[in-house]
Amino acid sequence: xxxxxxxxxxxxxxxxxxxxxxxxxxxxxxxxxxxxxxxxxxxxxxxxxxxxxxxxxxxxxxxxxxxxxxxxxxxxxxxxxxxxxxxxxxxxxxxxxxxxxxxxxxxxxxxxxxxxxxxxxxxxxxxxxxxxxxxxxxxxxxxxxxxxxxxxxxxxxxxxxxxxxxxxxxxxxxxxxxxxxxxxxxxxxxxxxxxxxxxxxxxxxxxxxxxxxxxxxxxxxxxxxxxxxxxxxxxxxxxxxxxxxxxxxxxxxxxxxxxxxxxxxxxxxxxxxxxxxxxxxxxxxxxxxxxxxxxxxxxxxxxxxxxxxxxxxxxxxxxxxxxxxxxxxxxxxxxx
Amino acid sequence: xxxxxxxxxxxxxxxxxxxxxxxxxxxxxxxxxxxxxxxxxxxxxxxxxxxxxxxxxxxxxxxxxxxxxxxxxxxxxxxxxxxxxxxxxxxxxxxxxxxxxxxxxxxxxxxxxxxxxxxxxxxxxxxxxxxxxxxxxxxxxxxxxxxxxxxxxxxxxxxxxxxxxxxxxxxxxxxxxxxxxxxxxxxxxxxxxxxxxxxxxxxxxxxxxxxxxxxxxxxxxxxxxxxxxxxxxxxxxxxxxxxxxxxxxxxxxxxxxxxxxxxxxxxxxxxxxxxxxxxxxxxxxxxxxxxxxxxxxxxxxxxxxxxxxxxxxxxxxxxxxxxxxxxxxxxxxxxxxxxxxxxxxxxxxxxxxxxxxxxxxxxxxxxxxxxxxxxxxxxxxxxxxxxxxxxxxxxxxxxxxxxxxxxxxxxxxxxxxxxxxxxxxxxxxxxxxxxxxxxxxxxxxxxxxxxxxxxxxxxxxxxxxxxxxxxxxxxxxxxxxxxxxxxxxxxxxxxxxxxxxxxxxxxxxxxxxxxxxxxxxxxxxxxxxxxxxxxxxxxxxxxxxxxxxxxxx
Numbered sequence: 001x002x003x004x005x006x007x008x009x010x011x012x013x014x015x016x017x018x019x020x021x022x023x024x025x026x027x028x029x030x031x032x033x034x035x036x037x038x039x040x041x042x043x044x045x046x047x048x049x050x051x052x053x054x055x056x057x058x059x060x061x062x063x064x065x066x067x068x069x070x071x072x073x074x075x076x077x078x079x080x081x082x083x084x085x086x087x088x089x090x091x092x093x094x095x096x097x098x099x100x101x102x103x104x105x106x107x108x109x110x111x112x113x114x115x116x117x118x119x120x121x122x123x124x125x126x127x128x129x130x131x132x133x134x135x136x137x138x139x140x141x142x143x144x145x146x147x148x149x150x151x152x153x154x155x156x157x158x159x160x161x162x163x164x165x166x167x168x169x170x171x172x173x174x175x176x177x178x179x180x181x182x183x184x185x186x187x188x189x190x191x192x193x194x195x196x197x198x199x200x201x202x203x204x205x206x207x208x209x210x211x212x213x214x215x216x217x218x219x220x221x222x223x224x225x226x227x228x229x230x231x232x233x234x235x236x237x238x239x240x241x242x243x244x245x246x247x248x249x250x251x252x253x254x255x256x257x258x259x260x261x262x263x264x265x266x267x268x269x270x271x272x273x274x275x276x277x278x279x280x281x282x283x284x285x286x287x288x289x290x291x292x293x294x295x296x297x298x299x300x301x302x303x304x305x306x307x308x309x310x311x312x313x314x315x316x317x318x319x320x321x322x323x324x325x326x327x328x329x330x331x332x333x334x335x336x
Numbered sequence: 337x338x339x340x341x342x343x344x345x346x347x348x349x350x351x352x353x354x355x356x357x358x359x360x361x362x363x364x365x366x367x368x369x370x371x372x373x374x375x376x377x378x379x380x381x382x383x384x385x386x387x388x389x390x391x392x393x394x395x396x397x398x399x400x401x402x403x404x405x406x407x408x409x410x411x412x413x414x415x416x417x418x419x420x421x422x423x424x425x426x427x428x429x430x431x432x433x434x435x436x437x438x439x440x441x442x443x444x445x446x447x448x449x450x451x452x453x454x455x456x457x458x459x460x461x462x463x464x465x466x467x468x469x470x471x472x473x474x475x476x477x478x479x480x481x482x483x484x485x486x487x488x489x490x491x492x493x494x495x496x497x498x499x500x501x502x503x504x505x506x507x508x509x510x511x512x513x514x515x516x517x518x519x520x521x522x523x524x525x526x527x528x529x530x531x532x533x534x535x536x537x538x539x540x541x542x543x544x545x546x547x548x549x550x551x552x553x554x555x556x557x558x559x560x561x562x563x564x565x566x567x568x569x570x571x572x573x574x575x576x577x578x579x580x581x582x583x584x585x586x587x588x589x590x591x592x593x594x595x596x597x598x599x600x601x602x603x604x605x606x607x608x609x610x611x612x613x614x615x616x617x618x619x620x621x622x623x624x625x626x627x628x629x630x631x632x633x634x635x636x637x638x639x640x641x642x643x644x645x646x647x648x649x650x651x652x653x654x655x656x657x658x659x660x661x662x663x664x665x666x667x668x669x670x671x672x673x674x675x676x677x678x679x680x681x682x683x684x685x686x687x688x689x690x691x692x693x694x695x696x697x698x699x700x701x702x703x704x705x706x707x708x709x710x711x712x713x714x715x716x717x718x719x720x721x722x723x724x725x726x727x728x729x730x731x732x733x734x735x736x737x738x739x740x741x742x743x744x745x746x747x748x749x750x751x752x753x754x755x756x757x758x759x760x761x762x763x764x765x766x767x768x769x770x771x772x773x774x775x776x777x778x779x780x781x782x783x784x785x786x787x788x789x790x791x792x793x794x795x796x797x798x799x800x801x802x803x804x805x806x807x808x809x810x811x812x813x814x815x816x817x818x819x820x821x822x823x824x825x826x827x828x829x830x831x832x833x834x835x836x837x838x839x840x841x842x843x844x845x846x847x848x849x850x851x852x853x854x855x856x857x858x859x860x861x862x863x864x865x866x867x868x869x870x871x872x873x874x875x876x877x878x879x880x881x882x883x884x885x886x887x888x889x
Contacts, residue, residue, distance in 0.1 A: 023725045023728060027710070030717055062717075062722060064717065064718065067720050088727075092722050092725070095723065096720050178562070178565075178566070182565055182599065183603070184606075185602050186630045186631050187627050188630060189623045189626035189627055189630070190561070190562075193623075194562075
């Protein structure tokens with residue numbers, strides 16, 4: 001997971017973590033309390049589900065989830081990861097006295113051989129920015145189809161992408177307008193690039209102008225890799241008179257198998273996570289009034305040349321009776 | 337023949353006028369594909385026939401296939417420079433025009449005559465695009481040529497300057513046009529170049545590990561350039577020096593090594609430089625070209641993509657080299673090698689380096705809070721022992737902004753690099769250093785390293801080896817200076833932090849006034865020429881010396 005995650009980060013960050021701190025990304029993920037605590041609660045509070053079960057941890061990283069599963073009473077846990085972090089995971093598992101309970105395998109899920117033909121539970125922290133960017137979901141689905149016993153469980157088992165419109169004049173000016181005047185020079189060629197690159201950043205809740213709306217729900221028991229290329233219509237209800245500079249996306253994660261369902265959100269309305277939110281700047285500024293709607297379609301598909309990149313297209317139309325404020329358009333983005 | 341390249345007049349005429357902004361104005365355009373100016377269809381007329389092509393590549397391939405005439409091969413064989421290429425094209429055109437046969441056995445003597453510098457075809461698109469073709473590899477013949485010129489140089493100098501003047505006019509005209517066609521051509525050539533026809537030795541080269549590939553590609557995204565441009569400490573210093581010393585730049589020829597988005601080149605052009613040559617080996621140079629074009633400097637600034645050691649500059653010598661080459665801990669990423677190489681090859685004996693001096697500093701640090709946050713953290717992660725994760729923390733140098741309060745002694749200036757005289761062998765070194773604790777500490781946690789940059793207006797100016805940039809400005813000294821240390825505003829370089837491995841033994845507490853000394857070494861590891869090893873030894877009083885090495889990668 002670690003290497004995959006790194007690819008999802010801003011390039012300067014990748015450079016940073018690659019170069020100066022091998023463990024920075026793991027530190028960041030472990031210190032993401034919303035993430036780690038949700039997994040811990042989902043696993044450790046459901047001992048009745050884990051007791052004596054065979055568990056597969058897809059993309060185990062430092063093996064924290066595997067160790068949670070052992071704590072919850074699992075009979076045996078198999079952790080699989082492509083990255084060399086698995087060497088550290090082995091040391092960690094040994095020092096915590098769980099070597100006999102956890103088998104760690106380095107390699108691709110599609111290529112490794114598991115010591116069990118079937119598993120009862122799959123646990124995985126596979127989510128990337130915008131849920132799907134550099135995510136490991138396809139690997140999880142492969143593992144599900146090949147190894148999960150009938151009636152087996154998946155932790156988590158549901159993911160939902162949400163969208164909303166935000167007022168973001170100041171920051172848009174700083175990020176996009178910056179290129180209009182760089183030390184007195186016109187840098188507009190770089191402005192175009194900036195506009196096509198979604199920004200991963202934290203958005204304040206007070207910037208949100210519309211109600212959020214769900215645009216995609218994935219049920220991990222039934223979805224397939226084909227579902228990862230989608231085209232979803234959306235309707236955003238404007239909550240107040242304001243401007244809309246960008247649409248944002250985030251996701252919620254559900255562990256519905258739990259005795260008491262556990263859910264966490266990466267939205268602007270709740271605690272910070274390392275996934276932050278994904279900001280798609282519009283070229284134009286929409287002037288919206290309370291009660292009006294922004295209707296549109298969100299399209300997402302893996303890039304044909306490089307499957308790890310995402311091509312995102314957002315078309316939008318402001319539904320208003322005021323002819324002076326009518327606006328519609330479509331923007332293409334590339335997450336790479 | 338007019339009309340073969342209808343784009344030229346439009347773009348040439350629009351330089352600096354309001355039309356320039358219209359071409360690139362995105363605001364009123366529908367759709368998202370308009371970042372590049374609308375391209376007029378360029379027409380390349382076949383070297384050997386009447387056929388017309390829309391791109392240079394197709395035309396040259398056509399000649400190769402139909403007539404077995406490989407222009408790129410000939411050009412490579414003869415080791416031609418920019419002028420040589422022009423002559424070759426015009427020679428071929430004149431032969432074809434007069435109905436004579438042209439074969440692949442062309443020799444240099446065939447087109448030695450200066451008359452071939454004059455275009456045979458009016459607005460010959462091929463001539464405008466010559467520098468978009470792959471670089472000619474350095475080979476024996478071009479070295480021979482160099483010697484020949486030396487021998488006869490006296491007689492040739494006058495003629496060369498005449499030709500240069502003639503070509504200057506032509507180049508001015510080309511530059512605007514080139515900016516508009518370069519992006520697409522560059523892209524195409526880049527896609528092809530690894531196995532392209534012009535690089536017969538490409539395969540052999542690919543076998544070798546190239547430490548530079550990652551380096552150059554990691555600089556081609558907006559992010560890093562935004563970070564650098566928004567580093568106002570850095571960018572302001574260059575701007576202030578250049579704009580405050582316009583007389584130094586007026587009428588001069590400037591080389592910008594590693595030009596990035598072209599900002600320093602444009603500072604120089606705006607300060608009055610006659611000619612700026614901007615070199616970068618990253619794809620960002622396409623954006624630099626666009627930036628330079630849209631700001632009306634296309635006639636002043638020439639962008640060349642490639643390593644500075646490999647590109648052919650349109651001039652023999654330059655008056656000033658400006659470069660922002662500094663890396664983490666100053667020397668990580670080793671771009672200074674290229675700057676020194678460019679200085680030795682291109683800078684006039686009385687030429688100026690901008691910036692001119694670097695002072696490097698080391699200081700011991702004690703920072704219990706940082707240690708707790710990042711190192712002790714692994715002792716208990718959600719109830720699990722993850723100390724295994726601590727290992728790498730002490731092996732790699734980190735890049736962090738450390739507050740001044742973490743310094744437990746005054747910093748020590750361990751090395752000055754004077755850019756006018758420094759050589760590549762000065763960049764690996766072992767230097768003595770010392771410090772005296774200014775407070776009691778529970779443990780010595782590590783060391784930090786940073787550099788101060790000085791920009792002096794004359795190559796004779798001296799900067800004391802212990803001069804601190806933050807005091808330089810206050811004292812109203814000459815030139816411009818900035819620090820990347822904890823005493824100044826944070827820069828994107830932050831500081832290099834080397835943490836001591838205190839996990840194996842209980843560290844010793846120390847008292848104010850205790851003295852420590854040792855050696856500091858910079859070395860380049862054999863397995864990665866772009867990486868850097870920093871080694872430190874330290875001794876408290878009469879105790880045994882301790883040493884540790886950190887890697888930046």
